[in-house]
Amino acid sequence: MCMEKTPWEKAVEFHGHVCPGLAIGYKVAEIALSNLQESRADDEEMIAIVENDACGIDAIMVMTGCTLGKGNLILKDTGKQVYTFGGRNSKKAIRVSVNGNILQGNPEMRELHQLVMEGKASPAEKDEYNKLRQQKMDDILNMPGEQFATIKEVDFAVPGKARLFSSVECACCGEYAMEPRTRNQNGKVVCLDCFDDYPRTIKNNQERI
Numbered sequence: 084m085c086m087e088k089t090p091w092e093k094a095v096e097f098h099g100h101v102c103p104g105l106a107i108g109y110k111v112a113e114i115a116l117s118n119l120q121e122s123r124a125d126d127e128e129m130i131a132i133v134e135n136d137a138c139g140i141d142a143i144m145v146m147t148g149c150t151l152g153k154g155n156l157i158l159k160d161t162g163k164q165v166y167t168f169g170g171r172n173s174k175k176a177i178r179v180s181v182n183g184n185i186l187q188g189n190p191e192m193r194e195l196h197q198l199v200m201e202g203k204a205s206p207a208e209k210d211e212y213n214k215l216r217q218q219k220m221d222d223i224l225n226m227p228g229e230q231f232a233t234i235k236e237v238d239f240a241v242p243g244k245a246r247l248f249s250s251v252e253c254a255c256c257g258e259y260a261m262e263p264r265t266r267n268q269n270g271k272v273v274c275l276d277c278f279d280d281y282p283r284t285i286k287n288n289q290e291r292i
């Protein structure tokens with residue numbers, strides 16, 4: 084018998100492995116879908132602004148249908164476990180900020196994580212680490228939303244639908260780039276790779292003379 088995969092199984096399949104980060108994204112997506120009363124976005128009914136590019140984003144893409152390619156998943160990389168979702172139908176938006184105790188884990192797990200990463204863990208320590216990790220994922224997936232994150236309704240101007248732009252040829256390398264991403268350099272249209280930016284900051288901590 085062929086059983087339809089559960090949403091969690093679909094997220095794991097897409098991401099490639101099971102990890103607590105994926106469980107965090109799954110939980111965030113579940114909260115978003117139920118609070119905004121939206122179903123998975125086939126088009127761009129839902130918009131997500133994500134503030135990190137870690138494992139959980141894959142679960143969010145699978146569950147909510149907000150994807151980078153469709154233009155309804157926007158990365159604002161502050162490195163925070165904070166997610167804002169807006170619904171075009173409900174005209175509502177929520178901000179989900181994952182609670183610190185979920186992210187920090189317990190000291191024992193952090194210590195074991197270090198040993199496993201350095202290849203210094205004994206088989207018993209590896210087993211213990213995997214057990215704690217599994218426990219953590221189960222906890223995340225089963226805990227009430229309010230215990231997992233701070234959830235607030237926010238004002239959110241849903242951005243316009245993704246626009247289509249024409250591509251123009253770079254006068255320097257000959258590759259094509261979407262027009263709003265190109266620059267004008269000495270009267271020629273060039274791509275960002277070829278554009279020689281006026282350096283206003285000191286790069287790589289090197290002092291310029």
Ligand SMILES: [Zn+2]
Nearest residue numbers: 102104105138
């Ligand atoms: Zn992962």
Ligand SMILES: [Zn+2]
Nearest residue numbers: 253256274277
């Ligand atoms: Zn170029």
